[in-house]
């Protein structure tokens with residue numbers, strides 16, 4: 001029996017075990033929606049804007065490690081999805097985005113709602129396909145899921161013209177794929193691994209720098225064992241938080257532009273650096289020349305060869321799956337009689353404790369105005385450090401990263417690479433769909449939340465009791481901070497005027513809204529919000545308008561050239 | 569800034585070429601020339617890209633090319649001995665005493681006159697880029713009516729083979 005292209009599409013999703021497709025209908029995908037209607041294996045989640053569909057699928061993928069799926073129509077549906085696709089691409093998130101396209105015969109004729117989706121998304125996808133024949137739908141979707149999830153993961157777009165969804169073909173979902181042009185390396189080179197182990201054991205000031213690759217490769221356990229075995233200090237990038245328990249003494253906090261004093265100093269002054277699934281990007285190493293001034297040997301493990309020696313030249317490159325390579329290193333370390341430079345390591349720890357004693361994340365805990373950091377600390381306490389926390393982009397994002405101590409992978413969900421405002425709420429929806437019983441908090445700012453606020457309606461429809469914590473400083477805080485530091489206090493267009501009454505707004509969407517104006521009310525409000533198990537609670541915290549994120553490595557400066565709160 | 573001749577085997581599929589050219593423009597790599605045509609196996613194309621860059625940039629170019637899903641194999645020909653060839657067609661004004669002179673010039677450069685008209689010749693010339701440049705420089709600029717070049721293609725010497 002032959003099935004229509006639309007039915008084949010939905011059957012493919014079923015075969016892949018897709019639980020949720022986040023999407024929005026339109027002309028080009030009507031046949032696909034018709035097939036969605038006729039089944040109940042793949043649950044469709046109707047968002048209020050296609051950007052949110054992709055972010056929600058992205059949040060789902062980040063929290064579960066599975067491939068997130070979004071479905072959008074051609075033209076404006078497709079272009080609305082692009083921000084979400086680029087967001088996923090920058091953070092290497094496995095996703096399949098199915099977009100409708102105008103009928104094959106109309107392509108290139110400036111048809112109604114036609115846009116060259118494959119062309120537009122080419123620079124921000126791992127791969128994309130235009131399916132021109134109904135017989136190709138199943139093999140293409142099989143390839144799309146395979147490519148999205150393997151190697152360095154990433155979003156894959158499958159663009160399907162409307163007529164292709166009407167034509168019929170036999171349905172036969174391929175069991176496996178093999179692509180002669182795509183076979184990602186997974187095993188690290190044994191000689192390189194040996195070299196790395198030897199180098200680590202010879203280190204006097206070793207340091208481990210871990211990134212999102214640890215999370216993506218499920219390498220957290222291997223990482224913890226290795227770091228415990230070596231007894232060395234470590235740090236995480238914004239994307240790597242939770243890969244190693246932050247509450248452990250060996251973790252020095254996040255590094256980079258808003259990293260801790262101790263993490264940045266250790267990064268700068270170590271003599272052997274083990275970089276694990278991290279890419280030395282400009283928010284970590286702002287000034288590569290300054291970084292080079294201190295001599296150190298670098299070992300770099302990454303599944304993507306192009307991430308190695310891109311910005312910082314390394315001495316021992318290891319291409320491979322982070323988890324596999326760490327496991328191999330651990331085996332060799334455990335078998336080795338060499339216990340490393342114990343005396344030197346002790347001295348190195350003494351130096352690190354000295355840096356740590358600066359207490360760089362200290363802030364005024366006696367303030368009469370709500371300090372944003374205080375809200376995050378209270379959230380951490382109330383949720384016992386065990387919530388899924390999504391965020392938007394700005395100061396609140398950095399405070400969340402600094403003050404919520406993530407002990408498990410996949411708990412911290414934010415747009416690191418693209419820095420997409422509007423990511424927080426929709427991604428929290430994806431997380432909540434995946435883990436309905438878990439506590440899910442979205443930390444946001446009054447500017448960011450307004451970029452996808454329409455999703456409060458989706459949350460109502462699907463009963464998603466997310467807790468939204470808005471750190472409302474009446475400014476695009478991060479923009480204001482840069483203007484204060486680097487543009488002579490000229491706050492050009494960064495004041496958020498004419499803000500809505502968020503409490504009433506939340507209520508209008510059918511949720512609970514709370515405004516919190518005093519530090520003494522913070523903890524009670526958060527507790528109250530989490531007690532309302534089946535309600536989305538929108539907490540509007542009126543926070544200190546002048547608070548800045550510290551430490552800060554100004555753009556182009558070296559890691560040891562941080563501005564600290566106490567400097568001002 | 570070294571000049572590199574990079575050979576790429578890629579799936580002969582619609583859009584593969586734009587992935588490569590898009591990569592170069594998006595990442596700010598320069599392209600001196602780019603040629604592409606199907607190979608003896610029609611499912612695959614071979615592309616030759618001539619580019620310039622520091623050692624680090626060339627390393628990134630090779631890695632980024634390898635990362636494209638449709639790219640099967642990449643070889644930087646400059647890593648070993650190789651041969652490079654380019655084809656040029658030149659239409660020249662060939663009147664009066666110039667007719668003899670241009671024929672002689674073409675012979676010296678081992679060119680062939682492939683089209684003859686009352687007042688023009690079309691000369692075909694192959695060689696590496698410098699040879700083609702030299703030929704054009706040797707001509708009086710006033711006789712050159714039109715030139716067209718394919719861009720370089722290249723192949724390794726001896727046993728060096730790029731194949732799946």
Ligand SMILES: Cc1ncc(C[n+]2csc(CCOP(=O)(O)OP(=O)(O)O)c2C)c(N)n1
Nearest residue numbers: 394395396419421445446447448476477478
């Ligand atoms: C879509 C988008 N537009 C613009 C920016 C630039 N930007 C970065 S942070 C920021 C301000 C965010 O303000 P808010 O959400 O209130 O957070 P705060 O910094 O005050 O905590 C802006 C405009 C961005 N990251 N994303």
